Amino acid sequence: MKVSGNILKMKSTLESPVQYKLPIGDELIGMNEFIGKKIKLSFDGQINCISTGEKISKSYNQGYSFRASQKLAACDICIVKPELCHFADGTCREPEWGEANCFQPHIVYLSVSSHLKIGITRESQVPTRWIDQGASFALPILRVEDRLTSGLIEKEISKSLSDKTNWRKMLQNDVTEVDLEQERENIFEDFADILDHFEAEDLDEEVIEIEYPVNEYPTKIKSLGFDKNPVIEGVLNGIKGQYLILDCGVLNMRKHQGYFITLEA
Template sequence: MERQGICHKMHAALLENNVTDSSLHQANVEYKFNLDRTVVDLPFQLGQEIEIEWTGKIYCVSCGNATPKSYSQGHCFKCFKTKASCDLCIMKPETCHYHLGTCREDSFAHEVCFQPHIVYLANSSALKVGITRLGQMPTRWLDQGATQALPIMKVGSRRLSGQLETMFANEVADKTDWRKLLKGQAEPLNLIEIRDQLVERFSPKIQTIREEFSQNLEFNEGVELLENEQQRQFIYPVESYPEKIKSHNLDKTPVIRGVLQGIKGQYLLLDTGVINIRKYTGYELIIRAE
């Protein structure tokens, strides 16, 4: 079987009809490819020999033009320099500058930045704190390969969520160690207990941030503690984890082959190495299975 198209990050979802234990909110993760912005079934399964070929072509995910190089996950240089989705505040939301009148795209701010956001705890390679738009749960956790996740706060803007994430990052990592992620399961954590400890520890600072943002009358940027949320657990389709991590690079080796041993986060785990599919957003790929 063969699939060809412009690559976007894999589509990850929960198999709700195959919940392992509803009392634990535990569910299996299912993956599909996103080629030419169309979600399609994977042309292979675990244990199969697969081949991924880059045709040498890259197309900007924003304007659609051909580009010799990809910037900021699939953009041409012009879009990279002009689109709000490529601004520094996407990576560091606490640096959002809309309130200073310097946002690149007003419409983007209203559609993305001033939507409800969740501050969460997750366990992928270890404990981390993160943020995501309300509508991106559980996608954000699955893209990061988290085996556990717990929403802890709901807020009214991306900048506010970034302020809280930065605050918690003084105690909890805000990055995932991708090598540890791909070497096996992280040790289980009691995220509810950790949440309670963090909220108590940072209570004065949370109140200060809440008061600061409540002065913005244009947008509802309140802070809501999610005390009744339950911990989620996710099971990924992995038969075996690699003992050593070797990363495939299509820019250097345009054709890679290997037996698929698992999928976690945005990574395919092959017996010849791992490949981050999201890294090749905008690349035209041909995927073949024996």
């Protein structure tokens, strides 16, 4: 098989194991079928902004032109730090986009990808957000009405719990054992006043366990990228998060959105 085109981040479906498909050009390629086989990914030097389609020499914010990264609401600082939302100040880059994406129900969750962390996501992005982060376990604990509120809650809880993932340990499957249900109860107790203030809805959900299609996890992490290695070739040992785990290193596909790639398998 040989197919070429600009790529986007892999689409995923929560099954056992997770099913991955890579958008490349007009095709949607099932990647699970290549695990255990040799694949070759070649970058011809062309990058196109995933918003405007224009040719660019360097991508920003995982696939955008510099101009788009400065104009689009999806690239604003409040996407990374939702507690800095400035919609109420009348300075949102794209108010209609903000209304459609930020003023939607959001979930505050606990997950374990390497260790226990607190996180937030739009309710419509469950479980995609967890899979993209490579979480092995996840538990939704709160529902709120908008992104700003979820960000303010996350900021308070992150004073006690990490809100970051150790991506290297995640790819090595070095996962800490955590009783997520007990941690949820601890948060309900320790942050009761804050949760009441923000009118957060307590959720009584079950822990979601996520199995990834991986034959062999790496013992050492070597990060691969098309800017330094335009041709990446090796046996695909597995997929976790947005990473292809090859016998020669790991490749973050989301980081290379907009790159024109030829996939041979």
